[in-house]
Amino acid sequence: MPIKPPPHPTGTTPPPIPKKFTPQHVAIVMDGNGRWANERGLPRNEGHRAGETALLDVVAGAIEMGIPYISAYAFSTENWKRSPSEVAFIMRFSTEVLNRQLETLKSWGVRIRWAGRRPKLWKNVIEQLEQCERETRNNTICTLTMCVNYGGRAEIADAAAAIARDVQAGTLKPNAITEKTFQKYLDEPDLPDVDLFLRSSGEQRISNFLLWQSAYAEMVFMNVLWPDVDRRTLYKAVEEYAHRDRRYGGATDKIPAQTTN
Numbered sequence: 001m002p003i004k005p006p007p008h009p010t011g012t013t014p015p016p017i018p019k020k021f022t023p024q025h026v027a028i029v030m031d032g033n034g035r036w037a038n039e040r041g042l043p044r045n046e047g048h049r050a051g052e053t054a055l056l057d058v059v060a061g062a063i064e065m066g067i068p069y070i071s072a073y074a075f076s077t078e079n080w081k082r083s084p085s086e087v088a089f090i091m092r093f094s095t096e097v098l099n100r101q102l103e104t105l106k107s108w109g110v111r112i113r114w115a116g117r118r119p120k121l122w123k124n125v126i127e128q129l130e131q132c133e134r135e136t137r138n139n140t141i142c143t144l145t146m147c148v149n150y151g152g153r154a155e156i157a158d159a160a161a162a163i164a165r166d167v168q169a170g171t172l173k174p175n176a177i178t179e180k181t182f183q184k185y186l187d188e189p190d191l192p193d194v195d196l197f198l199r200s201s202g203e204q205r206i207s208n209f210l211l212w213q214s215a216y217a218e219m220v221f222m223n224v225l226w227p228d229v230d231r232r233t234l235y236k237a238v239e240e241y242a243h244r245d246r247r248y249g250g251a252t253d254k255i256p257a258q259t260t261n
Contacts, residue, residue, distance in 0.1 A: 002109030002141050005060035012232055014065045021242035023195035025069035026062065026234070027210050027217065030055065032201030032225030039225075045089045050227035052097050056104070061231025062142055063108055065238060069143050069192060071115070073209045077151030080120060094148065095128045102132055109141030115187040116150035117158070145188060152211030159185035186212060193217070196241045200226045200233070218244045 007013070033047030040046075055072060062070050075090055098112075105112060114129040129146065162185045166172035172181075183189055194210055194217040202223040206214065220237045222229070 002139070003107050005063055005108050008057070008061075008231055010232075012235070014061070014231075015235055015239050017065070017238060017242050019066060022066055023218075023238060023241055024067065025071065025192045025194050025213075026067055026196045026198055026237075027071045027073075027194040027214060028058065029073045029197075029199040029207060029209055030226045030229075031199055031203055031207075033227060035201065036225040036227045044086055045093075047225075047227055048090060048093055052093075052101070054226055054229040056101060057230040058234050059105070059110060059142065059144055060108070061234040063110075064231065065234070067142065067238075069145070071145040071147060071191070071194070071210060071213075073147050073150070073207070075116075075148045075150070076208060077117065077149060077154050078208065091122045091125055094125055098128045098132050098146075102135065105144065106136055106139065109139045110136060111139040111141075111143045112136045113143060113145045113188055113191075114148060115145050115155070115191075116148045117154060118149075121149040143191075145191060147209070150187070150209075152206075152208045155187050156212055158187075183212070196220060196237060198222065198234070198237045200224055200229050216246070216248055218246065 030051055033051050034044040035047070036050065037044050037047030059070060074094060079090070080087060102112075112129075112132040114133060118126060125148065129148065132146075159182060163172065163177060163182070167174055191213060194214040197206065197210075197214050197217040197219045199206075199219075199221050202221065204219075204221045206219075210217075218241050220240050222233055222237060224233060
């Protein structure tokens with residue numbers, strides 16, 4: 001039986017937002033670790049260490065608010081361009097975090113999933129991610145998708161290549177390909193569209209994250225570095241989201257219609 005996450009140390013509780021205005025899927029770009037560390041005269045890796053607590057607290061906040069899906073951008077396909085020492089640290093630290101927090105997340109009823117490419121990703125990272133998937137596969141409170149060696153364009157290109165192979169094999173007809181068909185070839189085909197796209201650090205770009213799934217996402221950019229984020233940041237983002245007018249391409253004329261006598 002899942003247990004509730006502990007309350008925030010300040011006693012702050014979630015804002016009273018009706019369920020119909022609460023996002024079902026929140027995508028998070030955890031940005032600002034390096035800047036947070038450098039501002040304190042620390043190496044960039046210390047920022048990554050500090051970000052572990054932020055992610056755990058945000059997941060706790062998501063559970064409090066009844067948000068069933070969280071996707072976290074942990075390592076992108078472009079992050080291999082960073083220094084070899086930083087990449088090596090992130091790879092080692094990723095396995096340590098997953099190993100360290102697995103039991104806590106399991107106790108909260110969190111299901112862990114992995115989205116991303118296998119090539120180049122360290123074998124022990126893959127093994128740890130797959131172990132987390134296996135051990136949490138029956139949890140239903142919240143799904144945390146860890147996007148590791150992930151890129152939105154890479155995901156779409158890989159899906160297109162898989163579709164091309166099936167067309168060539170004769171198992172899929174080209175004129176039968178729809179958006180729903182395409183989604184079945186994505187890394188996590190059951191992942192719903194992103195409702196709220198949240199990025200920390202003040203940067204205002206999506207950085208190749210969940211491109212397909214974020215077609216109609218509401219973007220919220222928070223001017224706080226990731227290690228300083230906690231569930232209260234999520235609360236504020238969801239409050240802003242709840243006040244957005246989501247029309248999905250539709251529009252309503254709010255000017256009263258003219259009447260004639």
